[in-house]
Amino acid sequence: MKKFDRDRVLLAVAAPVLAVVGALIVTALVLLATGKDPFHAFNVMVNYGDKSDSQVYILNKATTYYLAGLAVAVGFRMNLFNIGVDGQYRLAAFFAAAVGGAVSVPGIIQIPLIIVTAMLVGAAWAAIAGVLKVTRGVSEVISTIMLNSIAGIVIGYFLQGGRLGVLDKDANMVSTKPLPSSGHLFNFQTATDPVDGFIVFAVLAGVLYWFLLSRTRFGFDLRAVGRSESAAEASGVSVKKMVITSMLISGGMAGLVGMSTLLNESHDYGTDFPTGIGFTGIAVALLGRNNPIGIAIGALLWAFLERASGGLEFQGYDKEIVGVIQGVIVLAVVIAYEIVRRYGLTRQQRKVGAELAAAAGRQETQEVAA
């Protein structure tokens, strides 16, 4: 039995490794085609990304990517494609910032209040797509993409002087009212920049995700739906309820994505609040095979690549090369997983067949193929 387990781990790791290696090869070819030395470029990336201020940057970025990856992965585990994490986290962060800026209570209440607001807003926004899917059969892919745009517009409407925004005349920037200092989360000081304290919450979220999915009845039901909707339905899972619940969880998780920026860095939601992390989350979840540790590795890799692109720029390379690497990784990962999955299935089938044939040789049985 041990043997099967080891094989499975090997197969699980094979796909992402294949994908990253494949992406590096393609990137090397692209670099060669533009007349640059690929090995020098990789060298620059590693050296620059390895500096200690880079490490802090990578950890902080990875925190948000990780949460986005988890939010997407919750949907993936039951074959729901929540592309709306992007809109969900932005809207969540915006309203959380607005609420946090409007009240001033001790930090022990202030910070949970902000986080819970964000999770509720994210969940509510995601629930729209869930309800549409369950009641009207609208594909969640379409509705969440639409909701992303709508989220942007909603934020644009409220983020104006006189509404929920405050205009900074000097910088000509609009943002929500800054959080009082009780809404600032602790940091971990390092020799260079501080590491966001929210990383603790991200780790907790990862543990919670693992526990919920692999150790609870709810998680079993959710995974059953992802593997076979019809079998899950026959086993007594209400698929519709499950769609709504998992969208709520996914949206709630998405609500956390913007929190490290809000609570640890910017302390307000302005026009410069980071966007697009929801899409990064999709890539990271794919890369991490929806596995909490895999997603962490994916998030770190993504953050590293982003940091490295800065280093490339200093050395006269086009920083877009990192975009190429990321894009190719995502493509390669999808292909590699499918290949490895099929290979694994047929190989196991063959193996089981062979073992049973050996057993059948001893005691004659006649098996009618089904």
Add this chain to the structure above:
Amino acid sequence: MRSGTVHALVGENGAGKSTLMKILYGMQKPDEGTIAINGEQVVFGDPGDAIAHGIGMVHQHFMLADNLTVLENIVLGSEKLHGIGGRARARITEISDAYGLGVKPDALVEDLGVADRQRVEILKVLYRGARILILDEPTAVLVPQEVDALFENLRGLKAEGLTVIFISHKLGEVLSVADEITVIRRGTTVGSADPAHTTTKQLAELMVGSELPSPETRESTVTTEPMLTVAGLRMAAVDPDGVERVVLDDIGFTIHKGEVLGIAGVEGNGQAELVEAIMGMRQLDAGTLRLDQADITAAPTRKRREDGIGYIPEDRHRHGLLLEAPLWENRILGHVTEPPNSRGVLIDPTAARRDTERIVREYDVRTPGIEVTAASLSGGNQQKLIVGREMSHLPKLLIAAHPTRGVDVGAQAQIWDQIRQARREGLAVLLISADLDELIGLSDTLRVMYRGRLVADADPATITPEELGSAMTGAASGHLAHQPAAGSEPSGGEDR
């Protein structure tokens, strides 16, 4: 098979009819054997090759684009033949007239009825130059008058020298239209028949065969305590063609503790819907369900399973297993709220694994271990795992749909033993099967389902598969008594 004939292929579901047709149409490759057309050996790589050799297939489920006209549907994909304009129209009209199909080229397909659509499908293959037509269960969707009209068309085609392969398990129809009949069972040809000198009875006998180990169960354990009471069950469904059909009509029966109620019927007559209705997977339009005195009409599936309904599904891949999950997770499926699988809201993987080991051992599931995926087991072993899982929760009522389909002979006897054993302990069983020997052998009471209704009942102690078979095709109804003692029963007996 000779040209200019209608050749019927009959056999039970799963006998290999569809596989054979897929090979003929190039959708699957044979492991061995050859196909010869007009004496010339051919090998088909894909349906295109088959079409090039003059083989055309009319599928059971129509493959037409509703929002296009008949003309557009016909030329779609073969624009090279006669273009898409006047020439194509002329050709369509010509074919339609030649065979009396009466197809209007400019009608929208969505406005056509089922029978018209079928004629369009036939015209579509003729347009592509087919000389051999394969019709897969063409009468399944038609009402009797439409069936007559279709047969008229088929005779027309035959008169023009075309060959028709007609797949069906409605024996009466086969006898009326076919020139030759081939019966297949379990993947091999078991006989051929001349329709002029064959009765539906003999054909049914050939189809069903009787070389299986007998599932006899004679000592009765039936009690008077009702376990499942079904009353006035009605369900209507809209089929893909947009026509509403009543799939279950006024179904009512009672299964007592220790009783096996067998439901016979040609597949597609509402058995699957009945099972899904009892499992709570489909909405009822009317009717009530009572399990062990409690009304479960409104209970969700999970509640019903917790209350003691065990379920051996007809399609184990769709409804019984998570193919890519390991065996022990499959052991949890359907019983996630029950011990040993969970404690409170938490899964207990250790206990589930241990219990899976027990099932594998006791039910003789041939597997190298419980961490392999369900997909890597053979069908028979998958089935044994499902039976073991369902029996492990000591159900009050077991719904067994085709419990031994695709299962080897040894496992079959074992599954029968388990059902009999549980029945002695007071289990009520709803048995649905296409295997008439199994039905007759295991059941205490038999009902026949035809077009969504329970049309006949029979005593398994005296009935023969042939008699049951004739009721399944709608030829007999009421109480089926053995022998021509039918005289005393107003609507009893078989047609003869």
